[in-house]
Amino acid sequence: MLIFIFLSGCSADKSPLNKQDVSIDYDIIVKDENKIVSYTEQVKPILESRCVVCHGCYDAPCQLKLTSFEAISRGANPQKVYDAERIFADEPTRMFIDAHTEDEWRSKGFHSVLTQTETDPVVNLQHSVLYKMLRLKQLNPQPRTGKINHKIDLSLNREQSCPTNDEFDEYAEKFPMQGMPFAMPNLTDDEYHILVKWIAQGAPIDSRFVIEKNIQKNITNWEIFFNKTDMKSRLVSRYIYEHLFSGHLHFKGNSQRQFFRLVRSYTPSGEPIKEIATVRAFDDPGVAEFYYRLKLVKSSIVDKSHIVYELSEERMRRYKELFYIPKYAVESLPGYEPDVASNPIKAFISLPVKSRYQFLLDDAKYFIEGFIKGPVCRGQVALNVIEDNFWVFFTDPDRLIVNKDNHYLDAMAEQLKLPAAQGNTLNILSIWTDYWQAQHEYMQHRQKHYKELPRMDLDQAMNVIWDGQGSMNKDNRALTVFRHFDSASVTHGLIGDYPETAWVLDYPILERIHYLLVAGYDVYGNIGHQLNTRLYMDFLRMEGENTFLAFLPIKQRKQIRDSWYVGIREDIQTIFQQPADWLNVQIVFGFETDDPQREFYQKLEKKLDFSPDNINRCYNKKCSNTSALEKYLQKISSIRGSTLSVFPDVSLLRINTEKQSHVYTLIKNKAYKNISFILSSVDDRARDYDSLSIYKGVLGSYPNFFFTIDQSELESFTDQMIKVHNVEDYEKFVGKYGVRRTSSQFWEIADWFNEQYEQQSSTEYGILDLYRYKNR
Numbered sequence: 001m002l003i004f005i006f007l008s009g010c011s012a013d014k015s016p017l018n019k020q021d022v023s024i025d026y027d028i029i030v031k032d033e034n035k036i037v038s039y040t041e042q043v044k045p046i047l048e049s050r051c052v053v054c055h056g057c058y059d060a061p062c063q064l065k066l067t068s069f070e071a072i073s074r075g076a077n078p079q080k081v082y083d084a085e086r087i088f089a090d091e092p093t094r095m096f097i098d099a100h101t102e103d104e105w106r107s108k109g110f111h112s113v114l115t116q117t118e119t120d121p122v123v124n125l126q127h128s129v130l131y132k133m134l135r136l137k138q139l140n141p142q143p144r145t146g147k148i149n150h151k152i153d154l155s156l157n158r159e160q161s162c163p164t165n166d167e168f169d170e171y172a173e174k175f176p177m178q179g180m181p182f183a184m185p186n187l188t189d190d191e192y193h194i195l196v197k198w199i200a201q202g203a204p205i206d207s208r209f210v211i212e213k214n215i216q217k218n219i220t221n222w223e224i225f226f227n228k229t230d231m232k233s234r235l236v237s238r239y240i241y242e243h244l245f246s247g248h249l250h251f252k253g254n255s256q257r258q259f260f261r262l263v264r265s266y267t268p269s270g271e272p273i274k275e276i277a278t279v280r281a282f283d284d285p286g287v288a289e290f291y292y293r294l295k296l297v298k299s300s301i302v303d304k305s306h307i308v309y310e311l312s313e314e315r316m317r318r319y320k321e322l323f324y325i326p327k328y329a330v331e332s333l334p335g336y337e338p339d340v341a342s343n344p345i346k347a348f349i350s351l352p353v354k355s356r357y358q359f360l361l362d363d364a365k366y367f368i369e370g371f372i373k374g375p376v377c378r379g380q381v382a383l384n385v386i387e388d389n390f391w392v393f394f395t396d397p398d399r400l401i402v403n404k405d406n407h408y409l410d411a412m413a414e415q416l417k418l419p420a421a422q423g424n425t426l427n428i429l430s431i432w433t434d435y436w437q438a439q440h441e442y443m444q445h446r447q448k449h450y451k452e453l454p455r456m457d458l459d460q461a462m463n464v465i466w467d468g469q470g471s472m473n474k475d476n477r478a479l480t481v482f483r484h485f486d487s488a489s490v491t492h493g494l495i496g497d498y499p500e501t502a503w504v505l506d507y508p509i510l511e512r513i514h515y516l517l518v519a520g521y522d523v524y525g526n527i528g529h530q531l532n533t534r535l536y537m538d539f540l541r542m543e544g545e546n547t548f549l550a551f552l553p554i555k556q557r558k559q560i561r562d563s564w565y566v567g568i569r570e571d572i573q574t575i576f577q578q579p580a581d582w583l584n585v586q587i588v589f590g591f592e593t594d595d596p597q598r599e600f601y602q603k604l605e606k607k608l609d610f611s612p613d614n615i616n617r618c619y620n621k622k623c624s625n626t627s628a629l630e631k632y633l634q635k636i637s638s639i640r641g642s643t644l645s646v647f648p649d650v651s652l653l654r655i656n657t658e659k660q661s662h663v664y665t666l667i668k669n670k671a672y673k674n675i676s677f678i679l680s681s682v683d684d685r686a687r688d689y690d691s692l693s694i695y696k697g698v699l700g701s702y703p704n705f706f707f708t709i710d711q712s713e714l715e716s717f718t719d720q721m722i723k724v725h726n727v728e729d730y731e732k733f734v735g736k737y738g739v740r741r742t743s744s745q746f747w748e749i750a751d752w753f754n755e756q757y758e759q760q761s762s763t764e765y766g767i768l769d770l771y772r773y774k775n776r
Helices: 002-008 026-030 039-051 069-074 102-107 121-126 129-139 168-174 189-200 213-226 231-244 313-323 353-362 364-372 406-416 430-451 458-464 507-519 527-549 554-565 570-575 596-608 628-637 642-646 711-722 727-737 746-760
Strands: 248-251 260-265 291-296 308-311 389-394 478-484 487-492 501-505 650-656 661-669 672-675 683-685 691-696 705-710
Touching: 039 189, 039 746, 069 102, 121 189, 129 168, 129 189, 213 231, 213 291, 213 313, 231 260, 231 313, 231 353, 231 507, 308 313, 313 353, 353 364, 353 507, 364 389, 364 478, 364 487, 364 507, 406 430, 406 507, 430 527, 458 596, 478 661, 501 507, 501 527, 507 527, 527 554, 554 596, 628 661, 628 691, 628 711, 642 727, 650 711, 650 746, 661 746, 705 711, 705 727, 705 746, 711 727
Parallel strands: 248 308, 389 501, 650 705
Antiparallel strands: 248 260, 260 291, 389 478, 478 487, 650 661, 661 691, 672 683
16 A cells, blocks of 8 residues: 555656655545545546546547546557548547457557556556556646646647557656646646546446436337338338437436437347447448347547437327328338448438428438537538538428429439448549539539529518428527537527528438438548548538529629638639529519628528527617627627637637626637638638627537636626737737636636536537637
C-alpha cells in the first residue's frame, strides 16, 4: 500500500513515476483501502464530464474513445479516421461492430492504455498510458489565467502523438504540458484519486445493463414485427432498417436513458445478437437468412452522433397505415447488387411512393440530422457545399407527381442513381461523365412536369408547401439549419433572420440525401468516394434551391440565384451547367412588393404558424412584448459585418438573474465568396456580410466558447460586444466576460451548460464536445 501511495502522489517533479513524490494526503488513500472503486458509480461520471468531451467519436485523438469500458480496453491507434486524401479506403474500426476481443483490436493496430491482468497496483500503474497521461497533467498543471501557450497546437487537424507505454517517457520529455485533460484545467484531487485508484486496482468493471421488463417486451414485439417472412414485410423491414440503422432508437415511456440500434444479426430474437458488420446499410449481408434485432447502445451518449428516433405503439400503427393498408403487390425482392441497392428509387419501387415520402416527413428533422451527425461526426465533406444559415421546407405529398406516382419515378429510376454504387473508386471523372448527365436528364424531364402545373396566386402556392398535416409530428413542417464550418445544427421552426437561401424538398431529393450521405457514405472511404459524394451533394442542393426559386417571379428569380452563386457555390455552378428553362416559366403570381423572397418567407411564417422569433426577426410592432432581457439580445443579433470575424462560430451565453439562470446560443453565420475544393481548407470569405443569430437554449454539438454574466452586466456586455472590431478588442471582451480554457471555473460552467441542455430535452441530450473550444 505504501508503494501504491508513492506512485499515486502529485508533485512538481517532472518524472511521471518518481517514487519520491509523496504529496497526496495519506488519509485519502488508506481511507477506503479495501473498497473497490466502482466503474459505474465513480469512474464513468468523471470520464463523461472530463474526458468524453474530447474522446467520444471517430475524431477522438488517437481513436481513443472513452465512452465505454470496452472502448477504453480497445485502446489507441495513431491512424486517423478523417483523411480526405487517402488513395485506398481504410478498414473500419467501429466499436462493438468490427472487432470484439482485445486480440482482434490489437491486430487492427490498437495498443493498450491499461493493464488489467496484474493484481499488483505498481505494475498496473507502470504499464498504463492512461494513468501516465493523467499523472503528467498533475505534475505539470497549466496556467490558471490567460491563454494556453501558443506552442500547444489546438487546431482541429493537429498532428497526433499516440505514445505506447514504452514510448511514453519520450513523449513526456517532449510534451510535458500535454497531459490529460489536454489543454483544459486539471482534474480535482478527488477526481484524480478515483481514476488512479481504479487503474491501480486493475480497472475493475461492475457495469450491468438492465433492461426494464416493459422495454424488453417492446423489443420482442418490434423484433417480431421486423422479422415477418412474407415478401411485403421483408421489403418494408429492409426499407425501414436502411433508414434507421444510424439512429438511437428510444422507446416512448422508457424511464431510463436507454437507446437501441436496429441491426442485422446472424441470430434470431431470444439469442445473443451477432451483428453483421457491413460497411454500408445496403451492403449484402452475405447470408441467405438474417434477423433484424434491437441492440442496446452501451456507450455514453455524445451529442455529435446522437440522432433520436422514437418507437411506440403509435409508431407501429403508423407503419401499418403507411405500408400495409395500401393495396400493392411485392412480387420480388431487390438484390444487393451495388447499382440496385444504392439506389432507393430502384430498390423500393414496389413500395408506394407517397407512403415512403410520408415516412420521411414524419421525422424530417431526424433525416436531415442524419447527414449532419449520423455516421460521420465531422461533416465537412457534405457541409462545405451549404450555406451557414438556411430554412428547409417540404412539398406537400399530394401536390407534386414526384411525391406520389410510382410509374413516374420508375421511369426515372436510372437517372436518379447515386455514386455510392461505385463504393471506393479512383474514377473521379465519373461524376461528370455519368452521374451529372443522368441528373441533367432527370431535371429536364422534371421541368416538363413543372411547366404543366396550373398557374396560382401566392396564397394558393402556399398549399404546395407541406404544413405538417397527416404527420406524427407537425413540428417537422419546417427546419432551420446552421452550419459551423465542418459541423452543423438542425432545429424545428424558423430561427434567425430571413436567410439568403432556402430549400424546398420533394421525395426524390430527401431520399437521395439520406442514401448519399448516410446509408451510402463510408467515413473510412478513399478520395474518390469522398469527392464524388461531395459533388453529388451539390446536385441535390441545387435541386432544393431551384424548387424554392420556382415560387418567385421571373424578373427577380435569376438575379436572386446569381447572387447566391457569387458565394459558396460559384465554381460548381460554372462546372455543372443546369437546365434553365424553368427560369422563364412563372407559375406563382400576386406578389405585391419588390422583395418577393421576403414576402414569400412571411407568407410561409403565417401558414406554418410557428412561434415568432422575436430576438432575430423583430420588425415594427411584431415583437413589442419582448422581455427586457431579450431586448438586449435583439441588439446583439443585429450585429453585422466583419466585426464578427473574431467571434467563434458557436458560443454559449449564461445570464444569471435573481430567480434563475438562462442559456442562449450565439451563432455566427459566415458569408463566402467561394469555398475551395474538398482537398483544401482555405476559404475565401465575404466578411462584410457575416451575421449573428441567437437561439434560446443550447444548440450545437461543439460549443467554441462560454460567456457568463449577471443580468446587471447585460447592458455593458451588449455595448462592449457591439464595439468589438478586432482581435485586441475581442480579447479584452473575453477577459471580462469569457471563460477561458485556463479558468478555474471552466469545468463547473461546462457542467452547468450540459445540465441545462439535459433539462431542455432529456431524450435528445448528449454530452457536448469541447474539442473545438477556442484559446482566446
